[in-house]
Amino acid sequence: MNQDEMKKAAAEAAIEYVENGMIVGIGTGSTANHFIDLLADIKGKIDGTVASSEASAERLRGHGIPVMELNDVGTLSLYVDGADESNKYLHLIKGGGGALTREKIVAGASEKFVCIADDSKLVDVLGAFPLPIEVIPMARSLVARKMVAMGGSPVLREGFVTDNGNIILDVHNLQIMEPVHMETEINQIPGVVTVGIFAERPADILILGSEAGVKTLT
Ligand code: 5RP
Numbered sequence: 001m002n003q004d005e006m007k008k009a010a011a012e013a014a015i016e017y018v019e020n021g022m023i024v025g026i027g028t029g030s031t032a033n034h035f036i037d038l039l040a041d042i043k044g045k046i047d048g049t050v051a052s053s054e055a056s057a058e059r060l061r062g063h064g065i066p067v068m069e070l071n072d073v074g075t076l077s078l079y080v081d082g083a084d085e086s087n088k089y090l091h092l093i094k095g096g097g098g099a100l101t102r103e104k105i106v107a108g109a110s111e112k113f114v115c116i117a118d119d120s121k122l123v124d125v126l127g128a129f130p131l132p133i134e135v136i137p138m139a140r141s142l143v144a145r146k147m148v149a150m151g152g153s154p155v156l157r158e159g160f161v162t163d164n165g166n167i168i169l170d171v172h173n174l175q176i177m178e179p180v181h182m183e184t185e186i187n188q189i190p191g192v193v194t195v196g197i198f199a200e201r202p203a204d205i206l207i208l209g210s211e212a213g214v215k216t217l218t
Helices: 003-015 030-045 054-062 100-108 137-149 179-187
Strands: 023-026 048-051 076-081 110-118 131-135 153-156 167-172 192-195 205-210 213-217
Touching (some): 003 110, 003 213, 100 192
Parallel strands (some): 110 205
């Protein structure tokens, strides 16, 4: 099984969490795309979705799946999204696709966050994947200097603008030993919109596709 098939296997397992009448929060990325495509087969079962990016909204609409505004629907029962890394506590790094701010908003508005990935994403210590930070453009240098002071090596994601009109700094060389603490610390820096550490609100369930089948961590 290749990596993409493992992602698809995780997405198939996540479909089991979809119940009648739900409005489902939808993540962004190749694994979330598998979930969207599978959701199309049972779209009559749900009332609609809330998307974490323009790209996911477009894919959902392409399948004829209703996309709603979060402000119109309140708390969601379920959010399904991928991740760039997870530790065993289900603290995540997200934002490889640049959708981290809306992803964190939808995750924060959801009762259950089911994270889907292939098993290469499970790590002992977060940080080998460069940490994405969405930043207001005028704060680029300030935030970069602060990240250097924290031991990181920030790199501007060239030619990329988020759905919110901001930039992304990808911070290399961090070993994130205390994810909740670092999430809070980076969030304090003026100009930071969102840091891609999802630890204050971790995933509730992690479904990993692997050579040996699908594994579920809670
Ligand atoms: C997008 C994300 C994605 O969930 C993350 O990048 C994983 O992507 P993929 O499913 O393509 O491996 O956080 O902002």
